[in-house]
Structures are given as C-alpha cells and as structure tokens.
Amino acid sequence: MFETFFKAIGEPTRLKILRLLVEEDLCVCDIEEVLQMSQPRISQHLKVLKQAGLVGDRKEGQKTICNFNHSAFTENLEEFQRFMFSPIEEIKNFEDEVARLMLLDGTSCEKKLN
Amino acid sequence: MFETFFKAIGEPTRLKILRLLVEEDLCVCDIEEVLQMSQPRISQHLKVLKQAGLVGDRKEGQKTICNFNHSAFTENLEEFQRFMFSPIEEIKNFEDEVARLMLLDGTSCEKKLN
DNA sequence: TAATAACATAAGCATATACTTATATAAGGA
C-alpha cells in the first residue's frame, strides 16, 4: 500500500526531482539541466514518480511539463500516519496487507500472541 | 538523508514489524510468530530498522525485546515535511545532498535555470 | 519534406536487496 509511495520518495534522485517540482513546474529537459543528469535517467525516474501518483504532466508543444501532485503526496503521508497510529481495530478500514495479516481472523494482534 | 528512513519503512515486512512494535514491545521470537516468518528474516529486517534508528532493544535474559522509537520516527517525518515545503532558501540549514545540489553556488534553483 | 528538439523506451550490465539454509554465539536450565 505505502510501498510504492516510499520506494518513490526513498530514492535520492527522485527526491531531488520532487523537491524541484514543489517549487515550480518544469519540463523534463529543465530537470536534466538543473540536476545535471542524463535524459533517460530523469525520464525513467519521472515514470516511477508518475506511477506513484506524485507527479503529473501536460504537453506544451514538444515539451512535457511536469508538476508535483501536492494532494496525492499529502494524502499518502496522512494515511500513513493514520495507519501507524490508529487503534489497531480501526485499521480494518485500511484494505492493507499488514492490516489483513494482523487481523487475519478478526482477532486483535494481542490475541494472536497468546 | 531521508534515504535510510524511507528504505527502512518502504519494505512491507519491515513496515509490518514497525506497526507491531507501535502496539507493544516484542521479542524477536514473538515477531516471528505473529508474522509467521523465519528467524533470520526477522532478524535481518530488525537490523535495518535499528540502523535507521527506528527500533531499539534491550536484553531480558535470552530474549531481546524490541521497541519502536517513536520520537525518532516522528522527527524523521517532521524533518522530511520541513525539507519538502520550507522556502528553498531555508533549506541551506539542512546539511542535505539535495540542498547542496540545488544551492550549489548560493544561487536559487530558479537562477540555475536561467 | 528533411532535420532537429524533446521526450520515451529497450537492452545490457553492475550492484543492491530479500530471502533461504547453514552455522556461530550467548544465556538458562537439566
């Protein structure tokens, strides 16, 4: 559930790209220039960020302008915090692998330990 | 800077372990039992979590009781949010690779684009 | 229409990661 999100932001180059896009929308070639990295490298990382829903884009002529998806980012973080700190019973609402595992038979984690 | 943190929590098994430890301190063998995973597997993931500072432990007889480091976790998340959304000028305070890159010559990211 | 610019994608490779099996170590108990 959060794996895609954390893998996306857990890679240094992708985090740099994201941080740049927080400031302003940029086309791919601008990102290349600022980060001084090859075009395919940037392009491949952007793909991952898009798949994670953290980056969107629009076409402007030849250029592809990328933008930071602020709400997706924030929602991911908030949902993660809820997941971590909600009373375990409430996690049932999360359709999450961890929740399923811990509440496999509808019992609490504590019960599974006994 | 945040790479260690996100790599630690970005792996499903480690996230499960963390979520368990939020509830209560557990020894390694308890974690094995709840997650139904092999001992070395749990042990190796715990190592990563400890290196990220997210898990601590204490010895009790033969057992090693693991605990969730709540403050380290929270501080990582908070610092990350500050990093993402602070005005770019303030990021100088972060001794971070991204900040160094983007402010390499003391100019703003915007200037580097011109 | 040919050439170029801005991208995406494929192929290949080296390293990292996550797991298993096997072995080491340290603490208690018989």
Added chain:
DNA sequence: TCCTTATATAAGTATATGCTTATGTTATTA
C-alpha cells in the same frame, strides 16, 4: 557440563533497481 532457547551472522541465490548506450516517436522548424 550438556542441551536447549533465543538470536545473530555468513554464504549463496534470485530478483529488483539504477544506470548507460542505443534507438523510437512525436512535434517544430528550416
């Protein structure tokens, strides 16, 4: 002291990841 329990760690392996080089593709421009 020997055995067992609880844990760490090493070795091996398969897959994932991140990069480079090479090649497609689409939109502009000459």
